[in-house]
Amino acid sequence: MRRRDFLKNTALATAGAWMIPAFVKPLEALALDELTRHKNLVIVQFSGGNDGLNTVVPFGSDIYYQKRKNIAIKPEEVIRLNDMQGLNPNLSALQEIYDNGWMTVINSVGYPNPDRSHFRSMDIWQSGSDASQFLSTGWIGRYLDSNCQTCKYPYTAIEVDDALSLALKGTSKKGIALKDPAALFRNTNEPFFKRMISHEQEHLDENNLGYLYKTMAETASSASYIQNTSKIYQTRATYPSNGFGNQLKTVSRFICSGLQTRVYYVSMSGFDTHVNQIGQQGNLLRQYAESMNVFLKDLQGKNKLADTLVLTFSEFGRRVEQNASNGTDHGTANNILVFGGSLNRKGIFNEAPDLADLEAGDLKYKIDFREVYATVLHKWLDTENSQVLDRSFRTLDFI
Amino acid sequence: MNRKERFARIKHLYSRAAFGISYLTADKLSRQNYRKVIDSLIKAPEIPDEIRLQSEQENLRLQQQQQELNAKKEQTEAEKEQKKEYLRLRNEKNQQLNLAWLDKLMHSGYPLHEKMTLFWHGHFACRHETTFFAQQLNNVQRRHALGNFKTLLTEVSKTPAMLLYLNNQQNRKGRPNENFARELMELFTLGRGKYSEQDIKESARAFTGWMFNKDWVFEFNPKVHDSGTKTFFGKTGNFGGEDIIDMILARREAADFIAGKVYLFFVNDVPNDAHIKELGGHFFDSGYDIAAMLQKLFTSDWFYEPANAGNKIKSPVELIVGLSRTFHTRYNDPKMLIRLQQNLGQYLFNPPNVAGWPGGRSWIDSSSLMLRMKIPSLVLNDGEIDFSGKADPEEEAAIAVNKAADPKKAKRKSFVNADPDWAAFSRDLPKNISPVELAGFLLQPRLNEKNTALLEDNKGLRSTAIEVVSMPEYQLC
Numbered sequence: 107m108r109r110r111d112f113l114k115n116t117a118l119a120t121a122g123a124w125m126i127p128a129f130v131k132p133l134e135a136l137a138l139d140e141l142t143r144h145k146n147l148v149i150v151q152f153s154g155g156n157d158g159l160n161t162v163v164p165f166g167s168d169i170y171y172q173k174r175k176n177i178a179i180k181p182e183e184v185i186r187l188n189d190m191q192g193l194n195p196n197l198s199a200l201q202e203i204y205d206n207g208w209m210t211v212i213n214s215v216g217y218p219n220p221d222r223s224h225f226r227s228m229d230i231w232q233s234g235s236d237a238s239q240f241l242s243t244g245w246i247g248r249y250l251d252s253n254c255q256t257c258k259y260p261y262t263a264i265e266v267d268d269a270l271s272l273a274l275k276g277t278s279k280k281g282i283a284l285k286d287p288a289a290l291f292r293n294t295n296e297p298f299f300k301r302m303i304s305h306e307q308e309h310l311d312e313n314n315l316g317y318l319y320k321t322m323a324e325t326a327s328s329a330s331y332i333q334n335t336s337k338i339y340q341t342r343a344t345y346p347s348n349g350f351g352n353q354l355k356t357v358s359r360f361i362c363s364g365l366q367t368r369v370y371y372v373s374m375s376g377f378d379t380h381v382n383q384i385g386q387q388g389n390l391l392r393q394y395a396e397s398m399n400v401f402l403k404d405l406q407g408k409n410k411l412a413d414t415l416v417l418t419f420s421e422f423g424r425r426v427e428q429n430a431s432n433g434t435d436h437g438t439a440n441n442i443l444v445f446g447g448s449l450n451r452k453g454i455f456n457e458a459p460d461l462a463d464l465e466a467g468d469l470k471y472k473i474d475f476r477e478v479y480a481t482v483l484h485k486w487l488d489t490e491n492s493q494v495l496d497r498s499f500r501t502l503d504f505i
Numbered sequence: 506m507n508r509k510e511r512f513a514r515i516k517h518l519y520s521r522a523a524f525g526i527s528y529l530t531a532d533k534l535s536r537q538n539y540r541k542v543i544d545s546l547i548k549a550p551e552i553p554d555e556i557r558l559q560s561e562q563e564n565l566r567l568q569q570q571q572q573e574l575n576a577k578k579e580q581t582e583a584e585k586e587q588k589k590e591y592l593r594l595r596n597e598k599n600q601q602l603n604l605a606w607l608d609k610l611m612h613s614g615y616p617l618h619e620k621m622t623l624f625w626h627g628h629f630a631c632r633h634e635t636t637f638f639a640q641q642l643n644n645v646q647r648r649h650a651l652g653n654f655k656t657l658l659t660e661v662s663k664t665p666a667m668l669l670y671l672n673n674q675q676n677r678k679g680r681p682n683e684n685f686a687r688e689l690m691e692l693f694t695l696g697r698g699k700y701s702e703q704d705i706k707e708s709a710r711a712f713t714g715w716m717f718n719k720d721w722v723f724e725f726n727p728k729v730h731d732s733g734t735k736t737f738f739g740k741t742g743n744f745g746g747e748d749i750i751d752m753i754l755a756r757r758e759a760a761d762f763i764a765g766k767v768y769l770f771f772v773n774d775v776p777n778d779a780h781i782k783e784l785g786g787h788f789f790d791s792g793y794d795i796a797a798m799l800q801k802l803f804t805s806d807w808f809y810e811p812a813n814a815g816n817k818i819k820s821p822v823e824l825i826v827g828l829s830r831t832f833h834t835r836y837n838d839p840k841m842l843i844r845l846q847q848n849l850g851q852y853l854f855n856p857p858n859v860a861g862w863p864g865g866r867s868w869i870d871s872s873s874l875m876l877r878m879k880i881p882s883l884v885l886n887d888g889e890i891d892f893s894g895k896a897d898p899e900e901e902a903a904i905a906v907n908k909a910a911d912p913k914k915a916k917r918k919s920f921v922n923a924d925p926d927w928a929a930f931s932r933d934l935p936k937n938i939s940p941v942e943l944a945g946f947l948l949q950p951r952l953n954e955k956n957t958a959l960l961e962d963n964k965g966l967r968s969t970a971i972e973v974v975s976m977p978e979y980q981l982c
Contacts, residue, residue: 154901224898225632229858238687242863260871269848270870272857283872293875301959302977314774314816315950317866318874318977325871378901381589386905421898430580431588 152420154377158440166190169461173427199395216439216471227421232273247276263369291333294326339363343404351397380433411447418443439471511535520982523616527933564637596903598636621650627861638666654793663723678731683709707735761785774865815950821849833926
């Protein structure tokens with residue numbers, strides 16, 4: 107690429123100079139938003155391998171109770187969704203959401219030749235690869251690469267965290283990670299940093315130094331766009347004061363203030379419950395459900411729920427049989443929880459996992475996780491899914 | 506070549522083959538015969554340098570204890586506590602192992618030896634949750650880092666860490682597991698597309714019986730070995746694992762593949778096929794002598810061409826180790842270094858997958874770059890850390906037994922808590938070095954006019970040094 111083309115392709119070029127970013131125009135942005143019905147995707151990652159069978163409980167199965175003598179959720183405690191499955195009582199805050207038609211459970215999601223290592227399976231889920239394939243980009247990152255209209259800017263995909271996950275890294279474009287927009291804005295406005303980028307233009311070369319200066323300039327303009335757009339908005343909803351509640355509160359602020367972001371990524375940690383699972387998982391699920399309840403109602407109150415889709419996944423489920431420590435070990439297929447105001451199929455999407463038909467003690471997957479991605483890419487993000495997923499996957503009709 | 510040019514050459518060499526160099530040492534070396542400089546750089550320590558954090562006996566004891574515990578149908582409360590304690594201690598030990606290596610990287614008198622260990626750590630990427638096996642694999646990679654590639658490959662393949670990681674332990678006659686055979690060719694020696702699926706199937710059969718015994722020591726097991734005839738690369742015979750390795754390495758492509766990765770690691774993100782072929786040919790002809798290949802690399806004129814200078818993005822470990830060496834830094838709370846590695850995306854002993862860290866521009870995104878540029882002020886100027894970071898997926902078990910993290914804890918002010926030795930830093934420099942000269946020494950890319958102008962009126966060595974290493978130019982080597 108020649109220098110001139112390179113300039114043209116940066117976020118700065120459209121503005122002429124980075125000092126006056128053309129996209130910092132909240133009013134216009136809002137108008138555009140209303141015209142195109144800007145859709146938001148929120149991805150929630152459960153790290154550690156959440157036990158899906160104690161999340162959406164197959165209380166109608168005898169095998170479940172045989173295999174989990176000490177840790178099964180008692181039938182009378184389950185919040186029943188149908189004759190077969192129900193919610194863990196710690197998810198009671200989701201009952202209202204479910205009854206409103208804002209929730210869908212997709213059972214038995216996985217991939218062929220499942221890997222039971224956390225990092226490898228997380229790598230597979232975040233990159234969207236086969237079990238035998240190694241990709242150094244993530245599926246959202248490749249969506250950013252795929253030339254969508256707004257994907258020029260790093261803030262198209264925001265991870266509410268300190269570090270950026272593989273999922274949001276593309277080859278030429280990457281999302282942005284930030285926990286606190288004010289802090290990032292402050293950092294990019296430190297005198298030294300400002301002095302560095304104030305004459306970045308002569309560095310806009312194709313070499314690595316040019317790449318660093320370009321990243322700095324984009325970070326600064328994204329930080330100021332995010333801060334200036336979102337600081338005007340304060341939610342009135344009361345979010346639970348835990349890490350996950352705070353992340354969702356930030357996402358709500360971004361969505362409701364009209365940020366031109368398409369994808370938000372948040373995560374919750376601590377699901378690797380090998381020992382005394384009941385209490386540990388219960389606490390996490392309660393935090394999750396209570397935060398989600400506030401978040402979804404908050405969005406509904408701002409007329410944003412119809413334009414928001416939330417996916418919750420974990421790198422794998424756990425084995426059907428409990429272990430000797432009243433915990434569970436690494437398993438395979440798992441459920442994905444979907445939320446939003448525009449769901450096409452509400453409630454339970456497909457059959458409950460068949461506990462009589464296992465593979466070496468593990469659930470068999472029925473839906474490839476990339477079919478879920480393909481559906482979201484195609485129907486929600488308006489992108490040709492084979493461009494992002496390396497081959498075409500069938501789409502589902504939950505949205 | 507004049508002294509100034511020789512000085513620049515030494516500086517480039519040490520920024521790539523080591524983790525930087527002090528001014529006085531570079532000055533001294535630039536007066537010496539260049540061949541000799543390279544020879545002494547390539548030399549490995551005579552007494553094998555190893556990490557000995559956990560002993561084999563201790564490991565055996567722990568493994569047996571866990572096996573007994575896991576065999577129980579139901580555990581008592583005391584036994585559950587024991588299990589939790591094991592998970593906690595294992596996590597703690599793994600962190601210590603990480604820090605023990607980082608300490609070596611920062612202080613070893615054989616920096617190229619450690620750098621090549623780092624290269625093989627990424628090439629034979631592997632994670633193992635048991636401290637001893639991770640340590641053992643690291644020591645194997647260090648022992649042969651500058652030795653013979655075939656020996657290295659064979660020894661790595663026999664470690665319990667790799668046997669478990671790539672499932673050769675489960676590879677038995679009649680029930681082959683092809684994972685190891687596939688990665689052996691795809692990632693360790695040839696690269697994609699240089700072999701057929703049939704070659705993988707047949708070579709997997711040849712590696713049946715490569716496993717460790719009940720004492721966790723490699724021992725070929727003839728009982729599960731498939732001794733039938735196999736057809737591999739068009740040849741038919743009763744091949745064993747060693748034969749397969751020989752047949753792979755008999756192909757020139759294997760030497761070129763390793764040379765290509767060495768090129769990306771030491772020279773440039775953008776491969777140059779002619780230079781890689783030259784390097785690969787030399788490697789092949791030397792019988793896969795790693796030191797000989799590096800000798801060739803560091804004496805090639807193209808290694809010093811401007812296009813290959815000051816344009817490589819440092820890996821996070823190169824950045825932290827280089828900074829620590831230059832400023833003789835002591836870390837009072839070394840665990841902060843683990844947080845930095847995790848947030849910068851290169852957590853030693855925890856590569857993202859068997860393909861290793863992709864490197865190059867993949868190190869850089871908005872948040873990692875902001876943090877990288879802030880590290881000098883955190884380490885040298887006691888700056889406050891305003892991030893809490895993200896756990897590695899493998900640490901989830903420890904997080905789960907430690908209960909959910911206390912949300913108040915994350916809000917406490919935190920600092921890297923490091924002490925640079927400014928006296929030692931100044932001792933390494935010529936007296937009265939000007940700010941612009943100091944920048945020219947600390948940075949590999951040339952500083953532009955405006956940044957030069959920023960420094961010209963600077964007073965004080967310290968503030969200038971901190972400013973210089975906070976510049977984006979310092980991210981490159």
